[in-house]
Amino acid sequence: MKKNLVVIGYGGMGAGFHVKNALTSDVVNLLGVYDIDPAKQESARAHGLKTYDSLDAVLTDEQVDLVTVAIPNDDHYDTVVRALKAGKHVLCEKPVAMNSDELDRMIRTAKEAGCIFSVHQNRRWDVDYLAMKAIYESGKIGEVFDIESRIHGSRGIPSDWRCQKKHGGGMMLDWGVHLIDQILMIVPKRIENIYCKLDHVTTAEVDDGFQLHLTFEGGCRAMIEVGTCNFIAMPRFYMRGKKGSALIRDWREPAEIVECTHWSESEVLPVQTAAGLTKTMAPRDFVTTECYAWERPHSDVHDYYRNFVDAIDGKAEQFVTHAQMMRVMRVMEAALASGEQNKVIAFDDTL
Amino acid sequence: MKKNLVVIGYGGMGAGFHVKNALTSDVVNLLGVYDIDPAKQESARAHGLKTYDSLDAVLTDEQVDLVTVAIPNDDHYDTVVRALKAGKHVLCEKPVAMNSDELDRMIRTAKEAGCIFSVHQNRRWDVDYLAMKAIYESGKIGEVFDIESRIHGSRGIPSDWRCQKKHGGGMMLDWGVHLIDQILMIVPKRIENIYCKLDHVTTAEVDDGFQLHLTFEGGCRAMIEVGTCNFIAMPRFYMRGKKGSALIRDWREPAEIVECTHWSESEVLPVQTAAGLTKTMAPRDFVTTECYAWERPHSDVHDYYRNFVDAIDGKAEQFVTHAQMMRVMRVMEAALASGEQNKVIAFDDTL
Numbered sequence: 001m002k003k004n005l006v007v008i009g010y011g012g013m014g015a016g017f018h019v020k021n022a023l024t025s026d027v028v029n030l031l032g033v034y035d036i037d038p039a040k041q042e043s044a045r046a047h048g049l050k051t052y053d054s055l056d057a058v059l060t061d062e063q064v065d066l067v068t069v070a071i072p073n074d075d076h077y078d079t080v081v082r083a084l085k086a087g088k089h090v091l092c093e094k095p096v097a098m099n100s101d102e103l104d105r106m107i108r109t110a111k112e113a114g115c116i117f118s119v120h121q122n123r124r125w126d127v128d129y130l131a132m133k134a135i136y137e138s139g140k141i142g143e144v145f146d147i148e149s150r151i152h153g154s155r156g157i158p159s160d161w162r163c164q165k166k167h168g169g170g171m172m173l174d175w176g177v178h179l180i181d182q183i184l185m186i187v188p189k190r191i192e193n194i195y196c197k198l199d200h201v202t203t204a205e206v207d208d209g210f211q212l213h214l215t216f217e218g219g220c221r222a223m224i225e226v227g228t229c230n231f232i233a234m235p236r237f238y239m240r241g242k243k244g245s246a247l248i249r250d251w252r253e254p255a256e257i258v259e260c261t262h263w264s265e266s267e268v269l270p271v272q273t274a275a276g277l278t279k280t281m282a283p284r285d286f287v288t289t290e291c292y293a294w295e296r297p298h299s300d301v302h303d304y305y306r307n308f309v310d311a312i313d314g315k316a317e318q319f320v321t322h323a324q325m326m327r328v329m330r331v332m333e334a335a336l337a338s339g340e341q342n343k344v345i346a347f348d349d350t351l
Numbered sequence: 352m353k354k355n356l357v358v359i360g361y362g363g364m365g366a367g368f369h370v371k372n373a374l375t376s377d378v379v380n381l382l383g384v385y386d387i388d389p390a391k392q393e394s395a396r397a398h399g400l401k402t403y404d405s406l407d408a409v410l411t412d413e414q415v416d417l418v419t420v421a422i423p424n425d426d427h428y429d430t431v432v433r434a435l436k437a438g439k440h441v442l443c444e445k446p447v448a449m450n451s452d453e454l455d456r457m458i459r460t461a462k463e464a465g466c467i468f469s470v471h472q473n474r475r476w477d478v479d480y481l482a483m484k485a486i487y488e489s490g491k492i493g494e495v496f497d498i499e500s501r502i503h504g505s506r507g508i509p510s511d512w513r514c515q516k517k518h519g520g521g522m523m524l525d526w527g528v529h530l531i532d533q534i535l536m537i538v539p540k541r542i543e544n545i546y547c548k549l550d551h552v553t554t555a556e557v558d559d560g561f562q563l564h565l566t567f568e569g570g571c572r573a574m575i576e577v578g579t580c581n582f583i584a585m586p587r588f589y590m591r592g593k594k595g596s597a598l599i600r601d602w603r604e605p606a607e608i609v610e611c612t613h614w615s616e617s618e619v620l621p622v623q624t625a626a627g628l629t630k631t632m633a634p635r636d637f638v639t640t641e642c643y644a645w646e647r648p649h650s651d652v653h654d655y656y657r658n659f660v661d662a663i664d665g666k667a668e669q670f671v672t673h674a675q676m677m678r679v680m681r682v683m684e685a686a687l688a689s690g691e692q693n694k695v696i697a698f699d700d701t702l
Contacts (some may be wrong), residue, residue: 010622012628012630015630016621016628017627017628039439064626119691122626122627123625123626124626125625125626126625126626126627127625127626128625129625141582145550145552151632152632153629153631153632153633154596154609154611154635154640155619155633155635157628157631158613158630158631171631174631175631175632178627193693195546195695197564197566197572200570201496201593202593213548215548215693218496219551221548227591228631229591229593230591230596231364231492231591231595231596231609231610231611231640232589232597232598232607232609234585234586234589235585238583238585240578240580240581240582242552242553244582245505245581245582246583247583251624251625258582258583258584259582260505260582263507264526268506270363270367272479273491273602274474274476274477274478274479274480274602274650275370275473275474275475275476275477275478275650276473276477276529277363277364277367277368277472278504279363279506279509280504280506280508280509280522280526280579281502281503281523282504282506284505284506284582289505289582291628299625299626301626301627317491320640321501340697342544342566343694343695344546344693344694344695
């Protein structure tokens with residue numbers, strides 16, 4: 001049977017994603033929405049949706065099984081905790097909390113209430129990420145030692161609450177939370193240390209981009225980069241293995257793979273590059289590599305709510321676990337600290 | 352009048368570049384070559400070149416004005432110092448020395464001998480570098496705050512002396528020396544700190560690639576990356592300014608520029624990217640930017656020897672100065688130390 005959902009917050013993600021998603025879902029039934037802004041309430045009604053008069057009205061409605069929280073980041077904690085204490089299952093937009101202390105208390109509240117509580121890591125359904133994960137796991141390019149994940153825009157940081165520190169603004173908490181989660185899902189290794197450079201191109205208050213370096217146990221490295229002043233975008237994903245490389249230029253495109261089938265050539269001729277000769281950087285003979293595209297994986301973002309409802313029913317583990325939520329939050333905290341202090345930070349990944 | 356040149360070392364750069372360059376030069380006259388390897392001497396004679404029997408024979412030949420030193424890195428110091436003490440002007444292949452102490456002594460010897468001594472930074476004539484320098488200086492993309500310079504090959508490190516530490520092997524001293532010099536020529540600012548990650552994909556003995564981060568006074572940053580296990584090459588140059596971006600995909604191609612002519616648009620619509628919506632990363636409206644190619648600069652690598660000979664004649668300052676040579680060497684030392692210790696290193700750029 002479908003679970004009854006109320007979406008709290010009728011902004012960008014609430015109206016633009018969760019309501020639309022719920023209306024086409026096979027596992028949830030949208031009872032209505034609630035937003036503190038009367039104009040958004042009015043807009044919801046104009047779209048034929050039932051609106052609740054207050055958060056209390058949502059939380060005391062016994063018909064409501066779960067709530068999706070899609071409001072500014074600094075309001076997540078109070079709203080989520082109230083909903084959990086009212087016995088509602090809670091799916092919260094990212095970043096789930098302002099810091100790991102808040103998150104720790106939210107997780108404890110969920111456990112005490114016996115409710116499912118997770119964060120909307122919808123980008124685990126991104127086809128580009130799924131392709132890189134599949135390539136990593138396939139072993140096709142040998143042992144992977146370096147992954148780069150980038151998202152580049154050119155509009156600066158949005159001028160709403162997302163450029164304000166007190167509301168949990170900045171690109172680390174906005175896009176970082178997704179890209180870090182993806183990398184941690186791809187590389188099943190402990191993080192040893194973290195280095196991060198923060199951008200402040202259009203604002204000093206929050207990071208309007210960053211370049212984050214993770215070093216994993218055994219030496220594998222990842223670089224995660226978010227930019228909002230990049231008028232030309234660099235490739236979305238780049239991965240190096242000992243026997244090949246993989247590249248996704250744009251999320252609309254399939255992954256390109258160059259797989260090394262023979263390491264050595266009989267003879268390497270130096271090539272002219274600009275004002276000099278080089279043997280090291282000479283292109284490879286085509287017979288030593290195979291080049292091909294990786295088939296785009298299947299992805300259905302409805303699987304997020306399907307898993308969430310299965311978790312409520314005790315049929316599955318929640319796909320985005322408390323431990324994963326906490327790990328991503330701690331990585332973001334360490335990254336911001338690294339950027340502010342300009343130093344490499346050792347990361348305790350055993351917690 | 353042309354200066355008389357002897358090329359010492361008839362290997363990759365000696366035979367492949369300096370001898371060929373000298374034979375078509377309007378400022379130097381190739382007297383002959385010398386190599387410690389009899390097979391290479393024989394090869395030189397087979398190419399119709401005069402060979403000297405020993406380094407002493409070169410240095411005692413009063414006809415010789417200048418020598419070009421193109422031998423393994425750990426032999427530079429002795430050979431250069433002997434040549435300078437014999438009153439010869441010396442052009443040395445890069446890296447000019449194994450460390451800054453050696454270089455300091457070489458510079459002092461040159462000053463005492465009253466001879467011109469410089470390093471072959473031929474990649475100051477690279478058309479890709481010249482284009483990025485011109486774009487930086489033009490102000491077309493506004494204040495530049497980030498530059499990335501990459502060179503990617505897939506053959507591993509050469510298996511000759513360049514993979515051995517005692518001979519000054521490794522990619523930092525091989526390609527790093529060029530790419531660092533280029534960046535320092537583009538950004539006329541003091542370096543504040545340095546962070547570097549070293550690759551050891553195919554060998555533990557020396558770095559077979561690296562990613563070097565420089566932070567300049569005022570916040571401008573540069574990333575210099577050399578890779579030898581990159582089966583797909585990332586773009587050669589990428590530069591971000593506050594009003595645009597510039598990209599060179601491959602040194603054979605012109606620079607692409609996207610210049611922002613109007614920061615804001617009347618309305619931004621969120622776009623679907625993979626499994627989510629985004630406003631921040633939505634592509635720009637075409638009317639807010641201008642996209643164009645940058646004309647490829649003129650470059651003539653013969654200008655290096657022309658300047659060197661002018662410097663001998665007192666008509667010009669040497670183009671690659673002692674201070675520049677020392678600064679690049681110190682940056683490489685700090686970069687290797689940063690990589691080995693995995694920490695950010697403060698750089699004293701006032702020395």
